[in-house]
Amino acid sequence: MKRTIPLFITAIGGFVLIAAVFSGYTQSWGEVAAIWFDVLAAIAFILGGGNLMKIHLRKISDRGAGWAYSVVTLIAFLATLIIGLGKIGVNPSEQFPEYGMSGSYREVGGPFWWLYEYAFKPLTATMFAMLAFYVASAAFRAFRAKNLEAMLLLGTAFIILLGRTYAGVWLTSFLAPDGPLSGLRLENVTVTIMKVFNTAGNRAIMIGIALGIASTSLKVLLGVDRSYLGGGEE
């Protein structure tokens, strides 16, 4: 039963969406299924939050490696959740002044805004910015011209790195922009690489992936592939 019902739900959901694409009469079925999907996606946030609590509470309870980080995670999670859901410090909106919590949770100057502006925003921006340092280090240590393919990749990388800045324009400025050799200007070579070679390669990969998804999806819908249900008793 634990496996049969999810199999039925998957099959019905999948075939409804397929039918919705191929027939005008069944188009509305697809819309209903999409709304169900959105409702489930919202509920998934609750499941995700519950799972996060469970994992970190267990880690703290077991005093596992790095349990102190779990404490920080839980405090941050609960503080954001309570402040956001409880609309703490939010003023009534102009439209509904008689209702205390009618203002936006993102109200400028409010506690949630403060958390976003002074904790979430700088932290996520810092994490992303650090990529530049690691990419530079990796470029020095790992990007080696070991064979012909690697050399081609290196050459392309140099052209793109230069062509995406003013250096590319400056280095090949001796070629007239409207002349017969204008296509060899670095900024134009960059565009050609992106438009021709990159597009051709990506299209081939995308078509391959699409075919793979179609065959995997059919296996899932027909119940041949049940690996997504995980292990366990029937």
Place this chain on the structure above:
Amino acid sequence: MYEFLRDLDRRWIFLMMFLCVAVPIIVIGLTGETFPEEPTDLARAVFHAIDDMPSGSKVLLSYDYDPASEGELSPMATMFAYHCAAKGHKMYFMALWPVGPQMVDDTIENILKRDFPNLEYGEDYVNLGYKSGYEGVIKVIITDFTELYTTDTRGTPWSAIPMCEDVESVQDMDLLINVSAGYAGTKEWVQYAVTPYPKLRMVAGCTGVQAPLLYPYIPQQLHGLLGAIKGAAEYEALVTAKYGEQMARRDADGNPVVDEEGNYVIRGKYTEGIRRMGPQLVAHLLMIVLIILGNVIYFIEKRRERRR
């Protein structure tokens, strides 16, 4: 020297990268000098998609990014909003990312409210906010907005928002503009909105890592694409060339400031992309130098091994 480079501590590389980004930022900040930008066809396509529409056209702007990629995407998001406002288009803001509404708030606060005080909320622009479901949201609003968006972020019912009166679905939009940092983003808009409804027109701005994956959709499904800060800089060059007078700094009398060559001195918030091309240039040069150095060391080591 060889030994030093071979055993180079990565902290030296981190320091070099820091200086390569920090010094140009400071120099550009002090001098105001930037590199010239020659827009590519893709940036021109984005510009014309917005500029060639008649005033009052409906534009859906989906800001699908977060603070992590704000440095790369906020210049183009700013410029999209400015361009639409300057042309007098109706702007419908929304987001598929949970913190997307904050990105929309920033744009409304810094651009629309400050530089277009005559624009009225609900008449000229509306913030529809975020809905969970990623591509599921697109699949619903492509046929009916009100199935998910019963109100805007202020709680105003859809039917009470004047600019939403004659809008039933995304298909009623004259143009889709998407600023994307990943999933869900431009790819999903193309797959679930533009592909099944080919009459829809769409342009996008995306991060550098996404751009190569989106090229296959050009030009049929995506009419134009701004790739990373370079794309934003090119688009800024086009918009400032046309709307420079309105975007220029003002003197004490309220007149636009011009430099010695007679060009308008554009306010900093409208040249963020162009200014960030300076640090990008130096950082890219450092990357090239590091790759060459790394390979020189690799080949020296290989030769020494062969001799042994």
